[in-house]
Amino acid sequence: MSASSTADVPFEAKTKVGRFTDFVDERVGGSGILREFGRKVFPDHWSFMFGEVALYSFVILLLSGTFLTFFFDPSMAETHYQGSYTPLYNVEMSVAYSSSLDISFDVRGGLFMRQVHHWAALLFVASLGVHMLRVFFTGAFRKPREMNWVVGGVLLILAMAAGFTGYSLPDDLLSGNGLRIIDGVIKSIPVIGTYISFFLFGGEFPGTAIIGRLYVLHILLVPALILLMIVIHLFMVVVHKHTQYPGPGRNDGNVVGYPLGPVYAAKAGGFFFIVFGVIALMAAAFTINPIWNYGPYDPSPVSAGTQPDWYIGFVDGALRLMPGVVNDFHFEYVIFGYTLTLNVLLPALVPAGIIFTVLFTYPWIERWITKDNREHHVLDRPRNAPTRTAIGVAGFTWYCVMWAAAGSDLIATHFHVSLNDVTYWLRALFFVGPIIAFIVTKRVALALQRKDREIALHGRETGRIVRLPHGEFIEVHAPLDDYKQYKLVGFESPAPLPAQPNEHGVVTRKEKRRAALSKWFFEDRVAPATPAEVEAAHAHGHHEAIEGADQKSLSH
């Protein structure tokens, strides 16, 4: 047999590079890996880039962060600044702040690296957030990707932790006040709050331990956990293969896109350099966190208009929105001789708690409501899942109200309005905003579905106005080609699933609740046009006839 005879003759490489490659390959099995992944197909869409931006920002954070560790000294020992920034010359400060100033003014490229690091951190959390919004609104979290969604949520929390621990390191006035707020929040925790505060700060606030401890968390523990989560995340992406947007030729059984080599690898690899370049451009031109303006940390002064980094803003905003006293009712009271500080505890923990609880459990909530155990690899267009999209926008609005509240003083000064009024409005929006957002979003999604249906039935508007012999003007509609048509009609439109009896033939109360939720979820919907409907629309051929026949669902 020829096959066995070729196998008998061992392969021998001709060139030097070939012999080297062969040597390594025989020992690590690279051929098998390349055979498996070299041409693996990845779907392409601009919205898939957000996750890539997050990954690349993290790589840039590791690179720039490593540089910074060579010069930063996380000591809270007192020193007198001797560096070249004259306004602070001989000012008493911590070694940490002094070395941060040295990085900015006396290390060549140090300021650039600091700014790259800070901008990349802001972009890292932002791209994670946007990536998760994309995953949510397209239903990419559905089976089999529920666990990867949870890993993503953990990454978001870790990213915020990395950001906050890093933000506090320079020990400047701004970050010190940030730590002061964290200390106040920790102290509000019942029973153990005071102990946690003393254990974190190694005694009373601010102490001399916190910067060193945050430094270890920031450069070792948190990045290691992030790296671990990224590995798990990407491993699961490979196992599941990427989702794809709906369209002709794409279904839950295939994956359509570009092969990894060369096109996808080139695009994704090239994109790393683009992300790096954009961050470098920002670091070159836009100052971020000018610590030299704030001065060293001192518990007495504070500058007005202080803001945390953007991703902590929603917690800070919630703290601002909560009234401490309402009509002589104090949210701080004494129970059994101990102090319970609900005016701090509630806003610090409850909104973030609700957001992350819903975020982590949402795949299972929707799965329970729909009883849908199928694998989904084709994404939903957000309009085709109106209730989910509305839930997402409502949650996002809630977040944004809190986030805006973190800048309530800046809103007041920039727009020359009363600070108190801004707070009152935002307090109202905190409750009403999500409801309005839900209703509006759902209606917009349904309207977009109707528009899709209309185009599928009547074709697209050509802009060509024709006058008929009897004087009527009509606009000529052109039929869509099969591919465009399929994009508008090829989606699933689930109807409410009534309560199902269990194996004993009993409809449980839980099942009734599920059915009620299912009704709420899927009651309002616009079914995709069917071939029969399109046939009917074309058979009439006449514009107003179709309107008449189908007025109910198509009325403008």
Add this chain to the structure above:
Amino acid sequence: MGNHSDGSPNHSGTVATAGQNEVEKFQDPGLPPHRLRLADTDPKAAKRAERQVAILFGVSIVGTLIFLGAYFAIDLGVDSTIATIRNQNLLLGLGTAFAMLGIGTGIVHWAKALMPDHEVSEERHAVRTEEDRQAAVRIVDDIVEETGIKRRPLIRNTLLGAVALAPLPAIAVFGDLGPRPDDKLAHTMWAPEEGKLKRLTRDPDGTPIKASDVTIGSAFHVIPEGLNELHEGKLNEKAKAVVLLMRLNPDSLKISPGREDWSYNGIVAYSKICTHVGCPVALYEQQTHHLLCPCHQSTFDLTQECKVIFGPASRPLPQLPIAVDAEGYLVATSDFKEPVGPSYWERDEHERLINS
């Protein structure tokens, strides 16, 4: 689409769809036909794209040279100014940006214009097959059987007990992260030392303040006498002891019973640490006699003993009892009568301790 047997056939049909069946749905027309790009058909366009990619890589080389030039040519020596640093930062950043964007846009342009742009379709495979599941179950059963853990509950139970207890030292070992809080938060530096009352001094230079220096409408940032001389824990003490001193028309102050001798001639002193989460309440509105915390906008009314009139704080700022000593300097007659700063679980206990 709409193939309900994907994944788990057992559950097909539990998802209600819009009363459609396969006949009523459009058939997937398949992938749209591939459209050739200009560079695929016109060798001139392909050559042009090739040149563009090369130019972009060239831009990257220039960027790297700019970076190196800016790094070595600009000296951050003794006579450098902020402008030097700013210019160097700009050039280093622009150099890096060009270097990176040149490579990145070059590669992406190459991929989009010259590499094949045929979309290909690949089958997905089940994440788990039933065959694999059964094989795995058999393996696990064998492993469990070979360990004999089911037949030997004594081993299993003692192991569970040992594993459950083993992490306890790992928790206990963090016991020395910090000291016990005790009543440290209840006291500040203002307590008289050996019968000597502490003077109110200016923040940050520590010079004492005479009552006659405090005119109506003025405000002082105050630290206790001796704070600047502390060698250890200076910031810790400062974080509790900072005070705002203001003088108002005595008639505008509402003074509650027991606090009649806490002020002097309309001069009042209040803790500067917000009772919300501890920011310094640094803004004094002279006209309205309001104190505003810039962090979360808690607002305190000075005329009503710093009662909360707006914002998230729930408790008035603690007042420091003050008087004038023989030389006319302001002194604190005692420590605060309650813990300062943000609330904490043992706060009420401490307040009772202070006043007992």
